[in-house]
Amino acid sequence: xxxxxxxxxxxxxxxxxxxxxxxxxxxxxxxxxxxxxxxxxxxxxxxxxxxxxxxxxxxxxxxxxxxxxxxxxxxxxxxxxxxxxxxxxxxxxxxxxxxxxxxxxxxxxxxxxxxxxxxxxxxxxx
Amino acid sequence: xxxxxxxxxxxxxxxxxxxxxxxxxxxxxxxxxxxxxxxxxxxxxxxxxxxxxxxxxxxxxxxxxxxxxxxxxxxxxxxxxxxxxxxxxxxxxxxxxxxxxxxxxxxxxxxxxxxxxxxxxxxxxxxxxxxxxxxxxxxxxxxxxxxxxxxxxxxxxxxxxxxxxxxxxxxxxxxxxxxxxxxxxxxxxxxxxxxxxxxxxxxxxxxxxxxxxxxxxxxxxxxxxxxxxxxxxxxxxxxxxxxxxxxxxxxxxxxxxxxxxxxxxxxxxxxxxxxxxxxxxxxxx
Amino acid sequence: xxxxxxxxxxxxxxxxxxxxxxxxxxxxxxxxxxxxxxxxxxxxxxxxxxxxxxxxxxxxxxxxxxxxxxxxxxxxxxxxxxxxxxxxxxxxxxxxxxxxxxxxxxxxxxxxxxxxxxxxxxxxxxxxxxxxxxxxxxxxxxxxxxxxx
Ligand code: SF4
Ligand code: FES
Numbered sequence: 001x002x003x004x005x006x007x008x009x010x011x012x013x014x015x016x017x018x019x020x021x022x023x024x025x026x027x028x029x030x031x032x033x034x035x036x037x038x039x040x041x042x043x044x045x046x047x048x049x050x051x052x053x054x055x056x057x058x059x060x061x062x063x064x065x066x067x068x069x070x071x072x073x074x075x076x077x078x079x080x081x082x083x084x085x086x087x088x089x090x091x092x093x094x095x096x097x098x099x100x101x102x103x104x105x106x107x108x109x110x111x112x113x114x115x116x117x118x119x120x121x122x123x124x125x126x
Numbered sequence: 127x128x129x130x131x132x133x134x135x136x137x138x139x140x141x142x143x144x145x146x147x148x149x150x151x152x153x154x155x156x157x158x159x160x161x162x163x164x165x166x167x168x169x170x171x172x173x174x175x176x177x178x179x180x181x182x183x184x185x186x187x188x189x190x191x192x193x194x195x196x197x198x199x200x201x202x203x204x205x206x207x208x209x210x211x212x213x214x215x216x217x218x219x220x221x222x223x224x225x226x227x228x229x230x231x232x233x234x235x236x237x238x239x240x241x242x243x244x245x246x247x248x249x250x251x252x253x254x255x256x257x258x259x260x261x262x263x264x265x266x267x268x269x270x271x272x273x274x275x276x277x278x279x280x281x282x283x284x285x286x287x288x289x290x291x292x293x294x295x296x297x298x299x300x301x302x303x304x305x306x307x308x309x310x311x312x313x314x315x316x317x318x319x320x321x322x323x324x325x326x327x328x329x330x331x332x333x334x335x336x337x338x339x340x341x342x343x344x345x346x347x348x349x350x351x352x353x354x355x356x357x358x359x360x361x362x363x364x365x366x367x368x369x370x371x372x373x374x375x376x377x378x379x380x381x382x383x384x385x386x387x388x389x390x391x392x393x394x395x396x397x398x399x400x401x402x403x404x405x406x407x408x409x410x411x
Numbered sequence: 412x413x414x415x416x417x418x419x420x421x422x423x424x425x426x427x428x429x430x431x432x433x434x435x436x437x438x439x440x441x442x443x444x445x446x447x448x449x450x451x452x453x454x455x456x457x458x459x460x461x462x463x464x465x466x467x468x469x470x471x472x473x474x475x476x477x478x479x480x481x482x483x484x485x486x487x488x489x490x491x492x493x494x495x496x497x498x499x500x501x502x503x504x505x506x507x508x509x510x511x512x513x514x515x516x517x518x519x520x521x522x523x524x525x526x527x528x529x530x531x532x533x534x535x536x537x538x539x540x541x542x543x544x545x546x547x548x549x550x551x552x553x554x555x556x557x558x559x560x
Contacts, residue, residue: 151422153420153421153422154420157420159422206435208436209435209436210435210436210437211435232424234424234425234426234430234434234435235424235425235426235430236424237421237422237423237424238421238422238424239419239421244424245419245421283519283520283521283522284520285520286520286522287520287521287522287523288520290523300434300435300437300441302426302430302431302434302441302444302445305425305426305427305428305430305431305434306425306426306427306428306430306431308425348444348447348508349440349444349508349511349512349531350437350440350441350443350444351437351438351440351441351529351531352434352435352437352438352440352441354529354530354531355437355438355441355529355531356437357527357529359523359527360523360524360525360527360528360529361523362520362523362527362529362530364529364530364531365517365520365529365530365531366520368511368512368513368514368517368530369514369517369520371512371513371514372513372514372515375513
């Protein structure tokens with residue numbers, strides 16, 4: 001019965017990702033074009049110095065955290081759907097085990113990722 | 127003008143040879159599935175069912191198929207014709223398929239009983255699962271209402287399209303998720319569930335939700351739309367399922383719907399004379 | 412004497428997962444469905460790696476440069492572009508799916524009068540617009556990826 005809410009948040013997460021990921025992609029991949037129009041300052045976006053510049057601001061902290069949490073949720077919900085559809089011989093218990101393993105794996109990633117993002121923020125501001 | 131006169135002139139004895147490749151599976155004779163090929167002199171206006179009947183009568187009497195009404199209303203004759211589930215009795219060979227070869231296979235995603243006869247048990251079971259009838263909290267109203275239940279024409283339009291289903295099972299054969307996941311409820315049952323759930327006379331939304339809202343439930347519809355494409359009656363199951371998702375979400379967030387009330391019996395009215403009474407009920411309640 | 416058995420001996424005939432790739436002569440959306448899945452799964456895989464790789468930023472400049480060097484080859488670059496393509500498709504198709512799964516753009520039920528028009532066909536033009544948008548995004552990305560660097 002909780003599946004309706006899982007699904008609802010899957011779609012909501014998609015909307016959040018859509019907004020935040022366009023920023024992330026604009027900065028990381030379309031930087032050439034954006035620089036051409038003078039929207040971004042020139043420089044290699046992948047150099048360590050630039051990474052630290054971004055890690056320093058609160059805006060990026062929020063963007064990265066939002067993107068990571070919602071993307072992990074969205075991705076792992078999708079993975080669970082596909083696994084459940086592909087294995088209809090699985091028992092109810094098996095499904096619960098799969099669901100929880102995916103949840104715990106995603107949670108682990110989210111904790112590690114949040115740690116990295118926050119540590120990067122602290123490091124850049126030090 | 128010429129259209130009407132032409133149709134009078136159509137020569138119904140003129141034939142065109144079309145090759146029919148029919149899937150064969152006869153467990154008692156030859157358990158190996160294979161295709162048999164027949165050449166049928168098709169007359170303009172023949173449906174695939176006519177051609178298959180011709181084969182059974184004149185070429186090979188062991189060919190098995192299921193059909194009954196021959197007019198697209200019983201839902202017996204759905205089969206996969208040239209790569210798509212269709213009703214054999216509603217598919218014109220010459221003007222619709224427009225090919226020299228017609229390949230007929232049983233509906234996908236059902237066990238095959240024999241030749242092109244599928245075992246529709248999964249369809250029927252799933253249909254029964256969603257309780258496709260009016261449910262009321264008050265069992266007296268459900269079983270023997272003492273009057274009409276209110277419904278406006280607009281409320282009727284909400285579900286009317288979805289009530290044209292003839293249970294042919296074509297949609298389940300088209301659905302990619304049903305193909306992989308037998309436990310998935312499937313387009314037909316979901317559509318019927320929606321059809322009854324938004325009927326103003328019905329009060330069974332919560333009960334049906336138990337069958338809809340679980341790990342093999344309505345959320346596994348990903349709007350591939352193949353069911354609607356296959357449906358021979360224009361029921362549009364994919365559409366109903368998306369509306370159902372919206373409705374479930376809305377109810378989860380607190381939307382309340384009161385089921386329709388019983389119409390009050392008119393009091394103080396006199397029956398006009400000379401109106402005959404309805405015949406006695408044949409079934410006693 | 413030959414006997415006929417009365418027990419059902421049926422032939423399994425499920426399309427299974429293979430049916431996702433090909434199930435018959437269906438329209439566009441049934442094939443967008445499997446593309447959406449493939450794109451989604453590859454993005455997820457990349458994303459997990461991405462978290463670990465960019466995680467190196469907290470270990471100082473050396474670690475960062477080392478890991479960036481190891482994923483800096485041409486093939487990785489092409490792979491990254493393919494991922495951009497996957498994201499562009501997944502996003503544009505996803506917008507269509509969100510709007511239709513909430514039933515917002517599909518219209519109202521109407522009586523089935525031949526020739527029938529399914530809700531999916533009603534928004535076909537929109538579907539194509541989203542796909543064209545996806546292609547435009549891919550092209551703009553390709554321009555930036557390969558011509559400006
Ligand atoms: S919804 Fe359409 S395709 Fe499915 S069983 Fe009903 S009539 Fe047949
Ligand atoms: S024979 Fe009844 S629907 Fe075709």
